[in-house]
Amino acid sequence: MLLLSFERLGIANRQANHIKAYRWIHSLLKNGCNVYQTKHELEVVTNHFPEGHIYPAGTILADTDITPSTDISVDFTDWKEEYLHSVKRLTLPNRIGIYNGLNSAAFCFDPYKSVLDLFELEFEELSDEQIRQGALENIDLFIVPGGPDAGESYYAGLGKKGMEEIRRYVLNGGKYLASCAGAYLPLTAKPGTPQSRMWLNIINATDSTGLDYWRTGTGFVRINLNVHDHPSLYGISYGDPSTMDVIYWEGPGIETIDADNITILATYKEFLASGSDKPNWSVSENQCAVDSLEWSNPLSQERFNSFLNDKAAAVEATAGEGKLILFSFHPEFGSPVTGSWENSLTHLLILNSIYHLCSEEF
Known part of the structure; x- marks a missing residue:
């Protein structure tokens, strides 16, 4: 052995x-x-x-x-x-589907594909039309990367039928992994609001600021890993407290409604830097970090304090028979502070989550 x-x-x-x-x-x-x-x-x-x-x-x-x-x-x-x-x-999913619909953003979609390639995991891209036609039925793991807006842009391509297919997939035992806009999508909105038809409304968590993703911005932040022995955090968190620096890009400040079906894996703890408050270290080895510093909506300390501090940055949730892991930030973007994109430990958040969602217990 x-x-x-x-x-x-x-x-x-x-x-x-x-x-x-x-x-x-x-x-x-x-x-x-x-x-x-x-x-x-x-x-x-x-x-x-x-x-x-x-x-x-x-x-x-x-x-x-x-x-x-x-x-x-x-x-x-x-x-x-x-x-x-x-x-x-350990069991690898036989079929990984990654969402690539009408408003899927290449700057979020491509890094996710690169992470899967990095670990030599095969996947297939799924369009809006394929999802509406039932392609999720034979998918073992569905990945929804980030994209523009607070998740509502996906509604434009998926439509009511596509949204219902994703909802049925998860509730019937599907495995769902997502970042940023993909993490907005399963949230539950207040009835009668625009997001109530643009979100899936399947987990006991929300973002009280609704569709106003522009309220925060883009920057480097420090998160606290709340459950040091959770499978998604293996090799990253070892003891409590444990922290990690990540790239945030206008993702949800997740608020739990009923903690029974939600495990908060990480919370936002500290603002580090952004395009308007430049870091005193070089990020030149990670193009995703470089791009985030050039974005037109930089995160600030004031916005961090108002909208993110102590909010959930990552959660595990159940919905019906399904299981979800949601990252408000972007683990696929790599580390904002150390080394090249390829060697970023943030990628292990994705790999560990795939193991956790798809492996079998004795």
Whole structure:
């Protein structure tokens, strides 16, 4: 049994290249190998730690004797039946559909496709017409990227029929992953408002500012990761408190109506920089960060305090038999503070969420 840990020990990460490590995991899954992910901290005896070591949630155990390339760090351990109570079997979705309708914005859509390509996950693009004709019926995971406006622009292409197809898909057990405008879409609006027909009205959360996305702006913000052991946060959050810097672009300030069906994964905590309050570091390695600083509606400290501070930045929700993970910000845009777009840990929010939504529990 091979073990892959993604923990950071001091300043060194066990995986020098986490992208290659996850690609290797996906190759095992595609070849029918049993791959497991720990659900909580677990003490495991390995060749690296023969005296035993506490590995964090999200550690990978793979039932294979195939040794990966030397730039992927693995340990060896014996499988124990007791591990079955501490792991889940990883499953990749057979069919990922990503929304590319009338008002899908390329600057949001393309980075999502690039993240999926980065981790070598196959997907298909879905148009408004395909969705209206029932294409979601055979989709295992539906991804809705950001776009213009507060989600209402998608209504223009989908129409009443397309909106109902998405609503039926989720309520009947579909898996929904989204950012920004895609996170607006499932929200519940006050009856009689314009957004009440432009949002899906399927989860117990809203944005009280309705369709006024222009109220905030675009900038770099710090979020607090509220549930340090949640599967979507594996390899990112380790202990409480834990923070992360992300790129925000006019997304919803999510307000829960009934917390029973909503788990707040992250909240907005600090304004860092924007086009009108420039950062004192270079973001030249991440074009998404560069573009955000040039946007005509920069976020400010005052707007952050008024509309975002302590609001939910990411949530997990259930609707009928379905499950959703919504990011108000843009994890697909990468980090606004460190390194290149390709090496951004924010991408793990997307990958972890795919695992969480699609994998099976014992």
